[in-house]
Amino acid sequence: MDNMKPWQTALLGGQMLFVAFGALVLVPILTGLDPAVALFTAGVGTLIFQVVTKRQVPVFLASSFAFIAPIIYGTQTWGIAATMSGLVAAGVLYMVLSALIAWRGQGFIHRILPPVVVGPVIMVIGLGLAPVAVHMAMGKTGDGAVQLVDQGQALIVAAISLFVTIGVSVFAKGLFRLLPILSGIIAGYGAAMAFGMVDFKAVQDAAWFVVPNFTAPEWNWQAVLYILPIAIAPAVEHIGDVTAISAVANKDYLKKPGLHRTMLGDGLATSAAAMVGGPPNTTYSEVSGAVALTKAFNPVIMTWAAVFAIVLSFCGKLGAMLSTIPVPVMGGILILLFGTIAAIGMNTLVKAQVDVTVPRNMVIVAVTLVFGIGGMALQVGDLMLKGIGLAAIAAIILNLVLPKHLGE
Secondary structure: OOOOOHHHHHHHHHHHHHHHHHHHHHHHHHHOOOHHHHHHHHHHHHHHHHHHOOOOOOOOEEEOHHHHHHHHHHHHHOOHHHHHHHHHHHHHHHHHHHHHHHHHOOHHHHHHOOHHHHHHHHHHHHHOOHHHHHHHHOOEOOOOOOEOOOHHHHHHHHHHHHHHHHHHHHHOOHHHHHOHHHHHHHHHHHHHHHOOOOOOHHHHHOOOEOOOOOOOOOOOHHHHHHHHHHOHHHHHHHHHHHHHHHHHHOOOOHHHHHHHHHHHHHHHHHHHHHHOOOOOEEEOHHHHHHHHHHOOOOOHHHHHHHHHHHHHOOEHHHHHHHHOOOHHHHHHHHHHHHHHHHHHHHHHHHHOOOOOOOHHHHHHHHHHHHHHHHOOEEEEOOEEEEHHHHHHHHHHHHHHHOOOOOOO
16 A cells, blocks of 8 residues: 555555545534635644654544534633633643653653543543533523424434434444444434524525634633643553554554654644644544554545545535534434443453442542533632533542552
8 A cells, every 4th residue: 555656656545635624613603613624634734743753643533522512611601712712722831731742751640640530531521511411402502591403302302313423323334334424414313404494595605715713812711721730631542552553453552653752743633733723632532543443544635635635625515504403313323322432441441441339439430420521610810620620630630649559
């Protein structure tokens, strides 16, 4: 596959973007950001990552699911521009971790952020906005305040969207199995059209070529302090992603180009995305799966995928089409998505064999879950920490303060 002609690598690059597309645009659709900006920043972020890692790692960077809940809360509380300042800071945190890894090695991350901390934080990220998924599946706004479409019809559409996604992820074969979210959206969208929920006027009125709705960040300490602790979990998850693609390609990317370079690339891509109003970037497991399936390990393929994403971001009719997706379609997807994130957090504890009956571990997990899901808040002057961010900080402090032998 290393001796492919340019048109062949371009074709595979288009396929990789197609694999990532459903999840890529889902994050901005759910959070109120511009899908066109997400496409643009996914492309630019991937190119930045390739430069930093010397084009050695075959990954595609795009919208991170771990930030869906904090972006929704942030945009509702402080607005998009202020939330972007928190996301820029998240990228800077990755850069700091990259420098520490280059200096001390990657072992210190596992000491400060062991599975007993990371696991429950990931669970909180998934479960913190579970009511939003339920409200949307019932045809309401995310906060449940307004009924947008008939509840009975909404539940049918959401159920179709949900069960098709489940069916494809469990029973599908080959490349089709990598497209569960896209399949669920298509099926739910078809059902919504049958109920008359879809209005194509916006698509008809949209121009073919438009500039994405870029948004510059506005500094906001509250948004920064809220999002920074949340960024810890996906930063640690980055190590797992790089390890996974290393296994797929049969190369140790943790050593060459090195975890410090991949973390730096991820951080620069995330900050660059937030500088123009895009969601944070992360390596996509869907694309890694497609790489394993096709044995296409040439990083040039990801260059083509990135270029296609940038070009597609300037298509106005695509953005208008995505905006026509009804709320219950997304609600059905979110039920599975938020639950899956929570399950990943649980699996983090299980794989590491964390015994939650040990008092020390029980305290960390219990406090983190209740703080995060319950919405515990701590205000000092004009600054407020609450929910996921406060839960992450509490987990880190408890892990550092409580004696290792407690209750063992």
